[in-house]
Amino acid sequence: MPSDRLNAHLRTQLDDLRAKGLYKAERRIESPQRAGIVVNGREAVNFCANNYLGLANHPDVVAAAAEGLKAWGYGLSSVRFICGTQDIHKRAEQQVARFFRKADSILYISCFDANGGLFEPLLTEEDAILSDELNHASIIDGVRLCKAKRFRYRHNDLADLRAKLEEAKDCRFRMVFTDSVFSMDGDLAKLPDICDLADRYDALVGIDDCHATGHLGATGRGAAEELGVLDRIDVITGTLGKTLGGASGGFTAASAEVVDWLRNRSRPYLFSNSVPPALVVAGMKALELVDAAGELRTRLKANTARLRAGLEGAGFVVKPGPTPILPVMLGDAAVATRMADELLRRGVYVIGFSYPVVPQGQARIRIQVSAAHTDGQLDQAITAFTEVGRLLGVLK
Numbered sequence: 001m002p003s004d005r006l007n008a009h010l011r012t013q014l015d016d017l018r019a020k021g022l023y024k025a026e027r028r029i030e031s032p033q034r035a036g037i038v039v040n041g042r043e044a045v046n047f048c049a050n051n052y053l054g055l056a057n058h059p060d061v062v063a064a065a066a067e068g069l070k071a072w073g074y075g076l077s078s079v080r081f082i083c084g085t086q087d088i089h090k091r092a093e094q095q096v097a098r099f100f101r102k103a104d105s106i107l108y109i110s111c112f113d114a115n116g117g118l119f120e121p122l123l124t125e126e127d128a129i130l131s132d133e134l135n136h137a138s139i140i141d142g143v144r145l146c147k148a149k150r151f152r153y154r155h156n157d158l159a160d161l162r163a164k165l166e167e168a169k170d171c172r173f174r175m176v177f178t179d180s181v182f183s184m185d186g187d188l189a190k191l192p193d194i195c196d197l198a199d200r201y202d203a204l205v206g207i208d209d210c211h212a213t214g215h216l217g218a219t220g221r222g223a224a225e226e227l228g229v230l231d232r233i234d235v236i237t238g239t240l241g242k243t244l245g246g247a248s249g250g251f252t253a254a255s256a257e258v259v260d261w262l263r264n265r266s267r268p269y270l271f272s273n274s275v276p277p278a279l280v281v282a283g284m285k286a287l288e289l290v291d292a293a294g295e296l297r298t299r300l301k302a303n304t305a306r307l308r309a310g311l312e313g314a315g316f317v318v319k320p321g322p323t324p325i326l327p328v329m330l331g332d333a334a335v336a337t338r339m340a341d342e343l344l345r346r347g348v349y350v351i352g353f354s355y356p357v358v359p360q361g362q363a364r365i366r367i368q369v370s371a372a373h374t375d376g377q378l379d380q381a382i383t384a385f386t387e388v389g390r391l392l393g394v395l396k
């Protein structure tokens, strides 16, 4: 049987993953998502969710989802253009557009789909996409689906980007596209410099703002606002699955023409279902909360500073950066895994990341801080990290 051969082949490959310590096992959370979760029957402080403002399961968001469900139903059984567009979808798109000060926006089931359906409709063989080498998998896949010439520039390397723009200067359109926050290192794309270069080479600039929307920038408009270039960015993709309530749904905000063209040609939009009403209504509520979340953003900054200072004070090497992502650098993959296990035993839930997710020899534990963490939870983490750091010989 052909399936026997394939299954045998996969068993070998899976064994190989296990032998290399690369096999991904899922940990089961026995509670809703929040700052304190239940894992293996025990309370643990959660430092792995993209729940930066604590809006996942915020009572107002949950209530909005329930209202949406009641008022607009569970599902639409249709893609948008056949019979899957309700009043709320249009209102949500207007709200997202206004939020980013763009002319229009288009909703997708996920940001993975927003990125997957962005490039192919807009750019052809005559054009060029310039993409940061550390961009998210969904951008890489989206670029692969597109016939434009591809230029991968070294991470945040303006000289390399400039060389690639030079190479692409005879193309019809050039688009530079980058994650605005890189999730493994917590660093920002150098957007002001990228915009300057793009101006010089007559290129468009697009960002994926998934790890920034809602919590970065004075009013939560994300990394471009934080860096003062929101109005210079042509295309913004993002998700409702992180800061904005944490369920799912993605979007692309851009000019009226770009969005209109995507509605006509973007394949994940044309051939995949409409976002369920409950998520649309809850997403609008999350955006509204973000607008008024100045205090939460201040709290998130204070929490991040407190945890960083505590860990650095204990002797850990924490990569510098302006985001609530704190990469605690350990180097060795086995140490990172062991450390995460020991921390969980002490009620602190973090994950170790190693090759191939991060470069060889740069294994780390990535902490994601939330505005919902209490001082007590942060201090518990500092104590546990210090204890385990000594136990494993990471700290003297």
Ligand SMILES: *Cc1c(COP(=O)(O)O)cnc(C)c1O
Pocket (backbone or CB within 6 Å): 109, 110, 111, 112, 113, 115, 136, 138, 179, 183, 208, 210, 211, 238, 239, 240, 241, 248, 249, 250
């Ligand atoms: C999370 C993430 C995505 C995927 O978002 P979904 O809405 O979950 O599909 C895309 N890009 C980046 C940079 C992300 O961090």
